Amino acid sequence: MSSPKRASDPPYLVETEAGKTYFWCACGQSKNQPFCDGSHKGTAFTPVSYHATTAKRVFFCGCKQTANQPLCDGSHKKS
Numbered sequence: 001m002s003s004p005k006r007a008s009d010p011p012y013l014v015e016t017e018a019g020k021t022y023f024w025c026a027c028g029q030s031k032n033q034p035f036c037d038g039s040h041k042g043t044a045f046t047p048v049s050y051h052a053t054t055a056k057r058v059f060f061c062g063c064k065q066t067a068n069q070p071l072c073d074g075s076h077k078k079s
């Protein structure tokens with residue numbers, strides 16, 4: 001598996017909690033999108049951490065093509 005699985009076209013909107021660290025799924029195989037559930041084991045992918053300093057709405061990438069991991073950069077509209 002050299003390219004990530006496209007988990008979703010639109011990004012995932014998450015209300016983050018201040019002080020909490022999230023682990024975004026980079027491989028696209030997690031059943032708990034957009035977060036890692038360990039399904040990447042045996043692949044070249046590892047999750048990407050995101051530390052929320054404040055509580056806010058965050059769009060996590062679902063297509064796994066973003067150049068601004070783990071956040072949506074609009075790449076889902078290009079491919």
Ligand code: FES
Nearest residue numbers: 025026036039040
């Ligand atoms: Fe996808 Fe962990 S399950 S990076």
